[in-house]
Amino acid sequence: MSKVEEFAELRPLLFSIAYRILGSVSEAEDAVQETWLRFEASPTQPTSVKSFLSAVVTRISIDVLRSARVRREEYVGPWFPEPLLADPYEDPERSAELADSVSTAALLLLERLSPLERAVFVLREVFDFGFPEVASAVGRSEDACRQLAVRARRHMSAGSPRFEADRREREELATRFFEALREGDVLGLQQLLAADVSMVGDGGGKAPQLARAVMGADKVARLLAAVFPELARIGLTTEAHEINGQPGAIFRDRDGKVLQTLALDVLDGQIQTIRFVLNPDKLGHVGPVGDAWEVSREFKESRRSANDRARAATSS
Known part of the structure; x- marks a missing residue:
C-alpha cells in the first residue's frame, strides 16, 4: 500500500483525534494536512503507520491548542467549539459512544483540562489507545500518562454530560x-x-x-x-x-x-x-x-x- 493510500485510510481517525483536542474543524483539518506533509517527507517507513500518524497529529494539535487558549481567553462572550455536522470516524459499533464524546457539552468539559491531559484522555478514553502508544504520542513516560489519565478522568467525571440514551x-x-x-x-x-x-x-x-x-x-x-x-x-x-x-x-x-x-x-x-x-x-x-x-x-x-x-x- 502506498503512503497516499495508507494516509487516506487513517485520515478520518486523525481528524477525529485532532477535532476532539482542538474543538475546531478548521484547525483539525490543518493539523491533519500538516501530518500528511510530515509523513510524506519522512525518509523511513514506521513500524506502525497508525501509531506514527496518531502521534504526529496529537503533537501538532497540542501545540495549536496551547496557542489557541490565549485567543480563547480574549474571546468575546461564550466560546463554543465549531459545529461538527457528522463525525467522519465511522464505526457503527461505537457510533453512540463516539457521538457523546464529540458533543458540545463534552468538548466544553475538555476545555477544563490541560493540553496534555486532554490529549491523553482523547487517545486513551475515546479511542482506546494503549499507554505505550499514548506515551509515544505525547512524549511522556507511561507512568506520567497514567497519572494524566487519572486526573483527566477525575475532572471529566465530575461534570460528565449525560444524554438521552434512546x-x-x-x-x-x-x-x-x-x-x-x-x-x-x-x-x-x-x-x-x-x-x-x-x-x-x-x-x-x-x-x-x-x-x-x-x-x-x-x-x-x-x-x-x-x-x-x-x-x-x-x-x-x-x-x-x-x-x-x-x-x-x-x-x-x-x-x-x-x-x-x-x-x-x-x-x-x-x-x-x-x-x-x-x-x-x-x-x-x-x-x-x-x-x-x-x-x-x-x-x-x-x-x-x-x-x-x-x-x-x-x-x-
Missing part, C-alpha cells in the same frame, strides 16, 4: 421542538423544556447574539416563540441536522446561506440546554455564510412594521 426518543423530541418553534407555540415549547433550561449563543462579537444566557422554560419558550416565526416570515429556514452527535439544526437565510447552528442537549425526556453558534468564523465549513447583521436589521424592521399595523388597527 436516539429515537431524542430525535422525536427534537422534531416536536422544531415544529413548535416554527408555529410559535409557547405552551408546546414549554412542555419540551426542562424547568431550568438554559439558552446561550456564541457570536464572538461578530454576529448578533444574546447579551446573556436566557434561563428557565417560560422565558426561553416565550423568546423563541416571539422570534422564530417572524424570522421565518423574512425567509429564514430551518434544516434539521445532527450537530456534534446531538439533535440540532442549521438556519439559513432566503438565499440558502448559513446564519447559525443550534444544538440541543436532551435528558430525561426534556431539553436541558440550547446552544447557538452564530460566529461566522466558525460556520464556513458548513456552507456559504450569510450576513446575520443584515437579517437582524430586517427582522427589527419587520417587527416595527407589524407593531405599526397593530396600532393602526387598534386606533381605527
